[in-house]
Amino acid sequence: MIPVSLTDIQGVLPETIVVIAALAVIMADAIRRGHSGALLPVLSVLGLAAAGAAAIFLWGTSGTVFNGTVFADGFASFFKVLFTVIGILTILFSPHYLKITGVRLGEYYALILTAVFGMMVMASAANLLMLYLGLETMSISLYVLAGSQRGDVKSAEAGMKYLVLGAFSSAFLLYGIALLFASIGSLDYEVIGTFFASDFHPGPLLVSGLALLMVGFAFKVAAVPFHFWSPDVYDGAPTTVTGFMSTGPKAAAFVALIRVFGVALAPASSLWSGVLTVLAILTMTVGNVVAIRQTSVKRMLAYSAIAHAGYLLVGIVAGTKAAFAATGYYLSAYALMNLGAFAVLILLNRRDEGSYRFEDLRGMGFAHPLLGITLSVFLLSLTGVPPTAGFFGKLYIFSAAVEQGHIVLAVVGLLNSAVGAYYYLRVITLLYMAKPEGESIIVQPAAYRFALVISALLILVIGIFPEQLLRVITLAVP
Amino acid sequence: MILSLCIALPAATAFLLLLLPRLAAQAVRWVALLGTLATFIVSLVMFANFRAGEAGFQMVEKQPWIASIGVDWHLGVDGISLFLILLTTLLSVLCIISSWSSINERVKEFHFFFLLLETGMVGVFCALDLFLFYVMWEVMLVPMFFLIGVWGGSRRVYATIKFILFTMAGSVLMLVGILYVYFHTTDPATGAHTFNLLVAMEQAHYALEVQRWLFLAFGIAFAIKVPLFPLHTWLPDAHTEAPTAGSVMLAGVLLKMGTYGFLRFCLPMFPLATMQFVPLISVLALIGILYGAMVAMVQKDIKRLVAYSSVAHLGFVMLGMFALNIEGLTGSLLQQINHGISTGALFLLVGVLYDRRHTRLVSDYGGVAKVMPVYATLFMIIALSSIGLPGLNGFVGEFLILLGTFASNAFYAVLGTAGIILAAVYLLWMYQRVFFGEVSHEENLKLKDVTLREGFVIAVLVVLTIWIGVYPDPLLSRMQPSLELVLSRFQAAGVSQLLVP
Numbered sequence: 001m002i003p004v005s006l007t008d009i010q011g012v013l014p015e016t017i018v019v020i021a022a023l024a025v026i027m028a029d030a031i032r033r034g035h036s037g038a039l040l041p042v043l044s045v046l047g048l049a050a051a052g053a054a055a056i057f058l059w060g061t062s063g064t065v066f067n068g069t070v071f072a073d074g075f076a077s078f079f080k081v082l083f084t085v086i087g088i089l090t091i092l093f094s095p096h097y098l099k100i101t102g103v104r105l106g107e108y109y110a111l112i113l114t115a116v117f118g119m120m121v122m123a124s125a126a127n128l129l130m131l132y133l134g135l136e137t138m139s140i141s142l143y144v145l146a147g148s149q150r151g152d153v154k155s156a157e158a159g160m161k162y163l164v165l166g167a168f169s170s171a172f173l174l175y176g177i178a179l180l181f182a183s184i185g186s187l188d189y190e191v192i193g194t195f196f197a198s199d200f201h202p203g204p205l206l207v208s209g210l211a212l213l214m215v216g217f218a219f220k221v222a223a224v225p226f227h228f229w230s231p232d233v234y235d236g237a238p239t240t241v242t243g244f245m246s247t248g249p250k251a252a253a254f255v256a257l258i259r260v261f262g263v264a265l266a267p268a269s270s271l272w273s274g275v276l277t278v279l280a281i282l283t284m285t286v287g288n289v290v291a292i293r294q295t296s297v298k299r300m301l302a303y304s305a306i307a308h309a310g311y312l313l314v315g316i317v318a319g320t321k322a323a324f325a326a327t328g329y330y331l332s333a334y335a336l337m338n339l340g341a342f343a344v345l346i347l348l349n350r351r352d353e354g355s356y357r358f359e360d361l362r363g364m365g366f367a368h369p370l371l372g373i374t375l376s377v378f379l380l381s382l383t384g385v386p387p388t389a390g391f392f393g394k395l396y397i398f399s400a401a402v403e404q405g406h407i408v409l410a411v412v413g414l415l416n417s418a419v420g421a422y423y424y425l426r427v428i429t430l431l432y433m434a435k436p437e438g439e440s441i442i443v444q445p446a447a448y449r450f451a452l453v454i455s456a457l458l459i460l461v462i463g464i465f466p467e468q469l470l471r472v473i474t475l476a477v478p
Numbered sequence: 479m480i481l482s483l484c485i486a487l488p489a490a491t492a493f494l495l496l497l498l499p500r501l502a503a504q505a506v507r508w509v510a511l512l513g514t515l516a517t518f519i520v521s522l523v524m525f526a527n528f529r530a531g532e533a534g535f536q537m538v539e540k541q542p543w544i545a546s547i548g549v550d551w552h553l554g555v556d557g558i559s560l561f562l563i564l565l566t567t568l569l570s571v572l573c574i575i576s577s578w579s580s581i582n583e584r585v586k587e588f589h590f591f592f593l594l595l596e597t598g599m600v601g602v603f604c605a606l607d608l609f610l611f612y613v614m615w616e617v618m619l620v621p622m623f624f625l626i627g628v629w630g631g632s633r634r635v636y637a638t639i640k641f642i643l644f645t646m647a648g649s650v651l652m653l654v655g656i657l658y659v660y661f662h663t664t665d666p667a668t669g670a671h672t673f674n675l676l677v678a679m680e681q682a683h684y685a686l687e688v689q690r691w692l693f694l695a696f697g698i699a700f701a702i703k704v705p706l707f708p709l710h711t712w713l714p715d716a717h718t719e720a721p722t723a724g725s726v727m728l729a730g731v732l733l734k735m736g737t738y739g740f741l742r743f744c745l746p747m748f749p750l751a752t753m754q755f756v757p758l759i760s761v762l763a764l765i766g767i768l769y770g771a772m773v774a775m776v777q778k779d780i781k782r783l784v785a786y787s788s789v790a791h792l793g794f795v796m797l798g799m800f801a802l803n804i805e806g807l808t809g810s811l812l813q814q815i816n817h818g819i820s821t822g823a824l825f826l827l828v829g830v831l832y833d834r835r836h837t838r839l840v841s842d843y844g845g846v847a848k849v850m851p852v853y854a855t856l857f858m859i860i861a862l863s864s865i866g867l868p869g870l871n872g873f874v875g876e877f878l879i880l881l882g883t884f885a886s887n888a889f890y891a892v893l894g895t896a897g898i899i900l901a902a903v904y905l906l907w908m909y910q911r912v913f914f915g916e917v918s919h920e921e922n923l924k925l926k927d928v929t930l931r932e933g934f935v936i937a938v939l940v941v942l943t944i945w946i947g948v949y950p951d952p953l954l955s956r957m958q959p960s961l962e963l964v965l966s967r968f969q970a971a972g973v974s975q976l977l978v979p
Contacts, residue, residue: 366584385620388611395653399547402657410657414650421646422639425623427634433627467544474546 011065011072021047027105052084059428074476156237173216179209234302243342284310330393557960655695703736722829767791798879806882813875
């Protein structure tokens with residue numbers, strides 16, 4: 001038994017706060033028995049804010065704690081702050097959504113918190129087993145959240161499908177980890193890194209271990225052809241959860257990808273970067289092309305989420321510090337725009353949950369200026385039009401690719417973003433260039449409006465002045 | 479400062495408009511007019527401060543913007559961009575006046591987007607930083623998207639989506655080109671990569687193979703904007719469906735962003751590739767001239783006719799540019815300005831008629847000259863300027879272009895001349911059917927002649943066509959030094975022997 005020091009505890013302070021908050025939420029729910037009003041969301045937001053503050057406070061530390069299994073570095077801190085922001089935004093959008101869909105689930109907030117906890121562990125894991133623990137904590141919370149609308153068949157299906165395929169992909173990952181352990185003898189990223197940096201022999205055990213690891217990751221980030229679960233799950237899950245799932249867990253998986261493939265396995269990149277290039281091209285192209293054909297806005301955004309994973313994979317292939325910084329920037333921008341887009345859609349959906357028809361958006365831009373403007377900002381940012389953050393993120397990722405000579409990858413990626421323009425702008429044309437179908441009254445709670453405006457403003461601010469955020473991330477990149 | 483002011487004033491006015499109450503349409507119009515007018519005055523001050531006879535950039539401003547990747551707020555103006563900026567600021571004022579009574583719905587939003595459009599366009603012409611250029615190039619798409627899509631005609635959504643997709647497909651390729659140039663440009667002061675255009679030009683010594691790719695990456699984006707045949711198919715739809723002010727800006731300024739791009743980036747940075755692409759682009763330009771003219775001839779819709787005439791005119795601009803001698807280049811640049819004035823005016827004139835009758839079909843008119851004599855006169859002058867009648871601006875530009883083309887390839891020049899004849903055919907034939915003869919439709923008997931406001935807008939442009947036609951020297955003398963600098967890049971690249979004097 002290795003003694004735990006104060007530094008160890010300090011290194012995982014944000015995680016600790018989130019777990020305490022999650023427990024507090026469960027307790028509060030149990031005591032108030034479903035009559036908790038605004039207590040649970042307030043408690044969750046406070047907990048996340050405190051965790052975010054702790055992560056900022058830890059900024060500047062480096063190295064590992066807990067005997068080399070947990071990173072306490074700037075990169076982890078950066079993403080922990082991002083996860084708390086994603087969590088807070090999701091929670092700000094949730095009470096209204098839970099009310100209109102009639103979901104009464106005290107555990108909802110607690111599960112968001114445990115999922116955030118899992119993501120934080122993934123971001124700071126310095127050991128494959130630790131990574132797996134974080135991943136499973138996060139995933140199990142998400143399985144439940146995806147199926148939390150019990151009365152709805154699609155939600156139940158989403159939960160079940162996610163559980164089965166998630167477990168399946170976790171098995172791949174775990175098997176890969178086991179094979180790597182068998183051939184290297186350690187699960188620490190650092191040891192793995194030194195192993196690959198030395199003159200290693202790529203035996204069958206090692207190569208199959210790497211392959212399984214990559215398949216596991218590809219499942220988790222929904223890279224084509226391992227994406228089949230994601231449209232159904234994203235489409236069926238409660239919309240707030242979809243927004244959450246498509247941003248937070250994706251960011252967490254990409255941090256892990258950067259740490260494992262981008263850093264530890266970097267010396268062996270000849271073994272995997274070709275495969276990853278193909279995955280990136282397939283993911284971008286299939287995601288965008290299939291998104292065009294969708295009849296539900298929610299499902300369209302599900303495919304767009306796949307396409308964006310493709311852009312992010314380009315950052316991993318490029319493999320430089322600048323590329324990882326770009327990935328971090330893009331994940332931050334993507335979190336704001338995607339969460340925001342789903343949130344506006346929740347308000348604009350006037351039929352039963354789960355329809356999200358394009359026709360519902362007709363003329364809504366002029367009828368509801370705030371929703372129209374914010375949704376336009378989110379969509380333009382997803383398209384990658386300057387001066388939004390989405391443009392700068394894309395530019396930065398593809399510039400890293402061009403720098404490394406991956407010009408074909410950059411051309412394919414950018415042409416894809418022109419394809420993306422078609423379906424994103426189609427939504428804007430409906431918002432502003434189509435006649436509305438009768439009057440519509442939309443309830444817009446204050447917290448909701450606040451979160452939307454803040455997200456849209458942030459997208460513009462970090463788009464026009466990317467320097468500060470970029471500098472912070474660049475400092476943090478491992 | 480003065481260039482920043484030119485860019486910032488319209489944007490600032492746009493955001494000022496947002497503070498006005500929704501229903502105060504008249505106030506919105508006045509504020510927008512004052513904003514564009516102030517911008518125009520500032521650009522006149524810039525013109526007054528411009529030192530003729532200098533080739534390089536003047537009034538240069540440079541402030542770090544995204545220092546860590548070498549992006550600056552870097553502006554400047556030379557003989558190439560000077561008149562394009564003036565054209566933009568002038569047409570903006572005229573467009574606001576011309577929309578005074580034709581835009582009655584969502585007045586505030588219309589002017590908001592229009593002013594943002596102006597900011598983007600002035601920014602494109604001023605930018606001396608590749609990143610800034612690209613941002614401005616793209617920023618201007620969004621307001622145009624809304625202007626066509628919200629205030630346009632019946633097929634507006636189709637037109638605006640087509641416009642956006644064509645432009646975006648081109649510009650993403652340009653982005654790859656820009657990034658490639660960026661990674662081959664090193665700031666001598668810091669040793670880091672930079673988007674600085676001046677440094678990029680200085681260090682642009684790419685191998686022929688690389689130049690060819692880069693020329694294509696930039697050139698396709700520009701060729702779509704110009705538009706060069708066969709990439710022109712977005713133009714008739716966008717121009718026809720856009721509201722009058724949108725069409726004027728599209729034809730007057732937006733297309734010039736493409737030709738400007740060739741002149742600013744492709745020619746000086748990739749001279750070897752440019753030489754190789756001369757036959758291809760000249761032939762495409764000639765096809766554009768002849769095809770555009772012939773398709774214009776058979777149009778039933780006046781606005782669509784004017785739109786196709788742009789394809790032909792821009793063909794001339796490209797033909798002159800790729801003659802790669804000083805006459806051709808000067809003519810090409812002058813013709814860009816001329817086209818902005820005369821085609822802008824043609825769209826304004828069509829708008830006047832449309833506001834009264836809400837139809838643009840040639841067959842719905844006839845004998846209009848009898849009921850609207852002033853209007854008919856103004857239309858005639860502008861049509862003749864577009865045809866290239868001596869004494870009006872179009873003649874000077876086309877003459878110089880043909881002179882330059884003749885020197886480099888007589889065969890091209892002969893074919894180009896045929897285009898001029900066709901232009902006379904389609905414009906005059908249309909004029910005859912619309913204005914002469916008996917008034918065949920009863921509704922047309924009550925048509926009111928141009929109002930003072932409408933007349934003023936057109937008259938400003940008519941004065942310019944005559945002035946440039948009679949005395950083009952103030953323009954030419956300011957353009958030529960900068961254009962000679964572009965040509966000197968070819969000598970520096972060792973292709974002087976290929977250039978016809």
